[in-house]
Amino acid sequence: MAILDTALSECSRVGLGGLSIGNLARLLDMSKSGLFAHFDSKENLQLQVLQNGRDRFVVRVLAPALQAPRGIPRLEALFEHWLEWADSPFLQGGCIFASTSTELAAQPGALRDCLLSAQRDWLGTIAEMARAARREEHFHEELDPEQFAWEFHSMTLAYHYFSRLIRDPEAQSRARNSFQNLIRASRA
Amino acid sequence: MAILDTALSECSRVGLGGLSIGNLARLLDMSKSGLFAHFDSKENLQLQVLQNGRDRFVVRVLAPALQAPRGIPRLEALFEHWLEWADSPFLQGGCIFASTSTELAAQPGALRDCLLSAQRDWLGTIAEMARAARREEHFHEELDPEQFAWEFHSMTLAYHYFSRLIRDPEAQSRARNSFQNLIRASRA
DNA sequence: CCTACCGATCGGTAGG
DNA sequence: CCTACCGATCGGTAGG
Numbered sequence A, B: 001m002a003i004l005d006t007a008l009s010e011c012s013r014v015g016l017g018g019l020s021i022g023n024l025a026r027l028l029d030m031s032k033s034g035l036f037a038h039f040d041s042k043e044n045l046q047l048q049v050l051q052n053g054r055d056r057f058v059v060r061v062l063a064p065a066l067q068a069p070r071g072i073p074r075l076e077a078l079f080e081h082w083l084e085w086a087d088s089p090f091l092q093g094g095c096i097f098a099s100t101s102t103e104l105a106a107q108p109g110a111l112r113d114c115l116l117s118a119q120r121d122w123l124g125t126i127a128e129m130a131r132a133a134r135r136e137e138h139f140h141e142e143l144d145p146e147q148f149a150w151e152f153h154s155m156t157l158a159y160h161y162f163s164r165l166i167r168d169p170e171a172q173s174r175a176r177n178s179f180q181n182l183i184r185a186s187r188a
Numbered sequence C, D: 001c002c003t004a005c006c007g008a009t010c011g012g013t014a015g016g
Helices: A002-018 A021-027 A032-036 A042-065 A072-086 A096-104 A110-135 A145-166 A171-186 B002-018 B021-027 B032-036 B042-065 B072-086 B096-104 B110-135 B145-166 B171-186
Strands: none
Touching: A002 A021, A002 A042, A002 A096, A002 B002, A021 A032, A042 A072, A042 A096, A042 A110, A072 A110, A072 A145, A072 A171, A096 A110, A096 A145, A096 B096, A096 B145, A110 A145, A110 B145, A145 A171, A145 B096, A145 B110, A145 B145, A145 B171, A171 B145, A171 B171, B002 B021, B002 B042, B002 B096, B021 B032, B042 B072, B042 B096, B042 B110, B072 B110, B072 B145, B072 B171, B096 B110, B096 B145, B110 B145, B145 B171
């Protein structure tokens, strides 16, 4: 849906709270109430924006990574597809999950609950892939899958920060260095 | 100044954009225009809030770390004091630099410039301490100080995320694990 | 520091 | 989908 795609892109720039119905209507060349009629409340619009982000994330990051063989190759594919996702032109401000996770961290409600469940899924997926890599004997036996997910995720947060705030031209190679260090330390 | 301390705490929760003069006045039991008279504009208030954060950061994190001996001990002290900072009761929503860095990433202006210079200083300080650790021969010769700062900082971002959004009770020990992995890999 | 006010914008509604 | 409107709140000002 065109409305949700525009809203997703806008939210990645200004956050969920920074999105206003009036401004979004202007971007879409619609009247405010015409746009509002599609949603029952602003919160519902924001929830659908988050859900749109989840759907796209599955298509752009998760599904392609699952094409790669289990173990290290799959984890490498996951990381590379995440980097592409973070630079997607349809996300003007980068990964919406990265940008909204600080915004919603201290704001209880349905939006926070939605983001939290998405993030728990994501962390669980990384940990499960690390567990598979251990089973395949790509990773050593003592590897802690949850700690692996923690460190994997910290690299994505850092990439968002260095590419978007610092605008470090080396952000990508730094992220890849970090990731390769993690893989090296995890290897059997 | 009491106004700036209340504003700092509030901003850590709701972000710089989420701060409103009317709401802040209510928290301080003042009239809106009485509070406004202390600042010439909302942006100036926000800038002073950020500056207040920088001042407190120096006192709480940087200065105490410089008491520790150069090299690995100083870097360990820096990390531990950062963890204490992130849990400070006067920062209701955690580290303001972590919470505002996503908010300001895509919003050009004086606020972004102020945060950016603070963050460049911070990253430069970490890199310089890593360079000193290399000189002291605590770290191996090939260590890249900028990459070290990148990874150090990514751990602080991850701690903010896991403790504030995920509310992972193990956030602290996970962060310390990450940090010790980094130190181990950097050792001479 | 205050009261009283400004125009603009907010989310949302009535009625079509 | 629209026009026209609601009360509340926004940043900011006048005048004291």
